[in-house]
Amino acid sequence: MTALVAVLVAAALAAPVEALTADDLFDDRELHDIWIHMNARDWAQLRATYMENTFYPCDVEWRGLKVRNAGCRSRGTGTRNGVKPGLRLDFNHYVAAQELLGLEGAVLDNLWQDGSMLKERLAMRLFDHLEVPAPRTTYVRLYIGSDRTYIGLYALVEEIDETFARRQFGRGDGYLYEYRWKDEYRFEDLGPELEPYAYRFEPRTRVRESMFSLYAPIRDLVQAINEADEGELEAALAPHLDLRMLVTQLAVENYLADWDGLLGYAGLSNFYLHRSADGGPFHVLPWDKDTTFAWLHMPPWHNVEDNVLGRKLWNDRRLRADYLAALLEAASAAADLEGEALRAVQQIHDAAVEDPLKPYSNEQFEEAVADVVEFARHRAAIVRRFVREIGSVADAGPRVQRPGDRDELPFVAVAEGEPQDAEHGAANLAVRPRTPELVQHGASGADDELPQSARWVRAAVGILGRKPFVHMIVP
Amino acid sequence: MTDRPAPGPRTAAACRRAPEISCGLRKIHRGRLLGAIIALAPVTAAAQVEVEAGQVRAEIHVIASLDWRDVQGHPESSRVDLRRARIGITGALFARVEYEVEHDFREADRPWRDAFVNAPFGRAIEARVGRFKIPFSLDQLTPAAELDFVARSLGAQYLAPGRDIGAMAHGRLFARRVRFQTGVFRAGGDNVRPAERRDPRHGAVVAGRLLYRPWSERVEAGPLRALAIGAALTAGGVPEGYYSVRGHTAADAPLFPEVAVQGLRRRYGAEIDWRAGPLALGGEIMRVVDERRGQSTDDERLPDIVARGWYVRGTWLATGERKTDRVRPARSVLRGGIGAIELAARLEDLALSSRGAGGVPTRSARGDTLVAVGDRAATLGVNWYLSRFLKVQAHTTRDWRREDGAAVDARRAWNQRLRVQFAL
Known part of the structure; x- marks a missing residue:
């Protein structure tokens, strides 16, 4: 009998523990703890030289799972700082083909510009609800160094890379580009040369391919946008762009009052482009949504007339109708946005309050949370009212916010x-x-x-x- | 992460920043300079400058060498450089104190190479103070004018410390069979990475070298009389930083990664040298061990890293002259002869790895198990001594680079070098 018990116990102990996956890592129902083991000198250097993209060696630990010799560097544009640095993790920077749960890298968003710390998470959830391919996001308490110092609340954001493309599009061998904001650009025709496109679109895959294979399709897309006749936009863009997905994305961005997205105040900003390896239309992918929830009463066609594609889309009655329908769909999908915001607050509240490096006080955090919750509560009704009203003045076009206003x-x-x-x-x-x-x-x-x-x-x-x-x- | 640029063409802007003579060579025909060196040889040879005034004696030395090199697969590397343009003065003060200073006009950062005084204490011991080579590695300590190969061995170039400021006692004991050198130096020498060289936290280095000629006084030993064996070591602290030793391949591609180190750096070397008539054989093995205290991602100690180098070499004077430090052709071209012709061959290796086993090899500067890297090179060449002062060296090198035991990057497999050197 004793032997039988021993065998059963041994068998139970030997039973394989359920393997962790990337879904577990991005499970946003819980607040995760990530410990970055980084030499104290390197951490000090990274903070001192945060404008540089120098990688430093680190070990990344999550739930007892440790990736050794990963690369870690400062990241971000407007959020880049040396107090609470945003971080990019590259698991195969020093060890070829090394991964964490199938991921080659990840981003630790420092939530620097968002006093509520909620916007990125809620925005990406709404994109996901409306089946716009968006990176997964979850909250982490980040610890650094051998003494496991808590440095604050971060958002762990899935990197848009081959792994992301494989998950979203079934194949990871396509073309991926990150749009790099250089100047106010709104899809104007940049001419036949490819350099202006190479200047703005940084390839993240197939980086060694020729200029032509990398950028001619983007040039063709932009030329198609500019040359398309009114009412012919959908047909003209069909070979170049997944317009339906773009319409939904624009609707979500404007529903969320994103002032720094595709229709941003300074032109195009914060997106990726993806295209299958076999060709086919581009997909526009959202990125970095911490400037959403900015303006409760923002007209949901804000800035649409300033952008070449936005203007043509708006002037196409059918596409405009699709856009308005997508706005209403976003309003429906966001029915529980307030609930999601409150659940997220409950999840992160203590970690946010204890965050020693956040650039705002706890009072400002509470106020910003209240603003987001209020936005989530009222925005659907406001957008629906705008859409109802536009029906009567549609022919006159929207009242567009000008940069000068x-x-x-x-x-x-x-x-x-x-x-x-x-x-x-x-x-x-x-x-x-x-x-x-x-x-x-x-x-x-x-x-x-x-x-x-x-x-x-x-x-x-x-x-x-x-x-x-x-x-x-x-x- | 490299501290030395790969060979490549110098742009006009680069020339403006550091106007070396190689840039000037773009403007004048390089062949003219070569011709000038050859033409000047007999003139300068006949006009050696030696001054003696009272208690002061001074002798002027000049060395100039013009190099051409070509790396396979890298046509941009094909170029002519004035490799050395040095003038030096050696001499004595009051008959007892010797001195030496040497200036290199090509070196913008550190133009003064040697600058020291040397004085005897008793019959067997001398003391030297100033800036000079830390006693480690036969190949590194060989003066530039006496090198049998266009390039020193990889180990001598990268693992030996080179010059620094210090004080050294040296001399010969036991009927001159034993030669010793031991000293203390300000820092780690000028062969280390530039950032380490500039680091004010660097500690002193102690060094010692012992050379033994077991049969130097015994006629019955025959050819073995010229046998010399030696050993050397250095030890000194290295401050915290990405200061692991440098290492490039024979084709001058970066080989060793920058690794974070801190603690003691130890160098061990052994050497053998033997000459018999026109034949000379020799070899060295050297090892540099760097501690990595507090360098892990958890601020703990990592296994030491070890850089290793070795070479074996041989030269043979086909025209029959006796091999000496400065070869004297029996029939100089200046006197209508053909000069001395010497064949040279060398096999060498340079490698870096971390101590201890286990773990996935990584390129991380703080990895416990580093990806082991190495380069093996074979050099064949001909040295033509036109006169005592002028020689031409044509050498070709094939190297095999490896990472984790596997061959990589065969694109830089061959490289050719030609040197015209005038040394007075």
Whole structure:
């Protein structure tokens, strides 16, 4: 009998533990803990030189699973800073073909621009509900170093790479490009040369292919957009672009009042392009949605007329109808957005409050959460009302927010705290809701007319590439 | 991550930043310079400068070498460079204190190479103070004018410390059968990575070298009288940083990764040298061990990394002259002869790995098990001594690079070098 028990116990112990998968890692029902083992000197160096893309060796540990000799570097554009650095993990940077649960890399979003820490997660969930391929996102408490120092709440974001493409499109051997914001660009025809496209679209796969095979399809897409006759857009773009998916994506972005997306204030921003290895139309993939939930009453066709593709799409009655339908669909899909926001808050609240490096106070965190929850509660009704109203004035076209209408923008860029250094200026650049007490200074003044804080912002704008609208306050 | 650029054409902008003579060579016909060196040889040879004034004696030395090299598969690497343009003064003060200074006009960063004084203490011991070569590696310690190969061995180039400021006692004991050199130096020599060289935290290095000629005084030993065997070691602290030793392939491609180190650096070397008439054989083996205290991702100690180098070499003077440090042709071309012709061959290896086994090999600068890398090279060549002062060397090298035991990057397999050297 004893022997039988021993055999059973041994068998139970020997039974294979259920293997962890990437789905477990991105399971957003729980708050994960990730421990990055990084030499103290490297961590200090990474923070000191956060503008550089230098990789440092690290071990990444999650649920007892440890990937050794991964690469870790600072990342981000507007969110890049040396206080709470955004991080990119590259599991096969030093060890060929090394993966974590099938992933070659991942992004640790520092939630730097989002006082509520909710926007990225809620936005990506809504894209996912509406079947727009979007990276998975979950919250993690991030620990660094041999003494396991808690450095704050981060969002673990799935990297858009071959693994992502395989999951979303069934194959990972296609063409992937990250759109790099360089200037205000809105799908205008850039001419027959390929260099202007290479300047803006950075290949993430097939990087060694020729300029022609990489960029001729993008040039053809842009030319098709510009040359398409009114009413013929859908047919003209069919070989080049998955227009249905794009319409849904635009609708979600404008539903969420994203001021820095495809119809962003400074032109195209924050997206990837994907195209199958066999050719076929491009898919536009959303990225970095921490500038959503910005303006509760934003018309859901904000900026649509400024963008070549947006304008043609809007002027096409059928596509406009599709767009409005997608807005209503987004409103339906977001029926539980408030609930999701509240559940997310419950999940992260303590970790956010204890976050020692976040660039805002706990009071500001609570206020920002309240704003997001209010947005989630009321936005559907507001969008539905806009859509109802547009039916009667559709022929007149939408009232479009112009970049010059700055007073109507509901947010301001704020330089907070002391600059980290003279060169990099206001790394603590944050977007804050506009309030009457904020004193605004035009960005057009000469440097010596601006207060120091404004100069920091200007310096930061130069570095971060945010040109057209900048409002500053004196701390 | 490399600290030395791969060979390639120098742009006009690069020439403006560092106007070396190789840039100037673009403007003038390089053949003219070569011709000038050859033409000047007899003139300068006849005009050796030696000055003696009272208690001061000074002798001027000049060395200039013009190199051409070509790396297979890299046509951009084919170029002519003025490799050395040095002038030096050696001499004595008050008959007892010797001195030497040497300046290289090609070196913008460190133009002063040697600068030291040397004085005897008793019959067997001398003391040297100043900047000079740390006593390690026969090949590294061989003066440039006396090298049998266009390039020093990889081990001598990268594993030996090179020059630094220090003080050294040296001399010969036991009827000159034993030669010793031992000293203390300010830092780790100028062969280390530039960042390490500049690091003010660097500690002192102690070094010692012992050379033994067991049969030097015994006539009955015959050819073995010229046999010399030796051993050397250095030890010194290395500050925290990506300061592992450098290493390039024979074709000058980066080989060793930058690895984070901290702690003690030890070098061990052994050498053998033998000459018999026109024949000379020799070899060295050397090893550098770097500690990695506190360098893991958890700030703990990692296994040491070990760089190894060895070579065996042989030369034979086909025209029959006796092999000496500075070969003297029996029939100089200046006197209507053909000079001395010497055949040279060398096989060598340079490798880096981490100690201890286990774990997946990685290229991480903090990996416990590093991807082992190495380069083996075979060199064949001809040295033509036109006169005592002028020689032409034509050498070809084939190298085999490996990573984790497998061959890689065969694109740089062959490289050719031609040198015209004038040394006074």
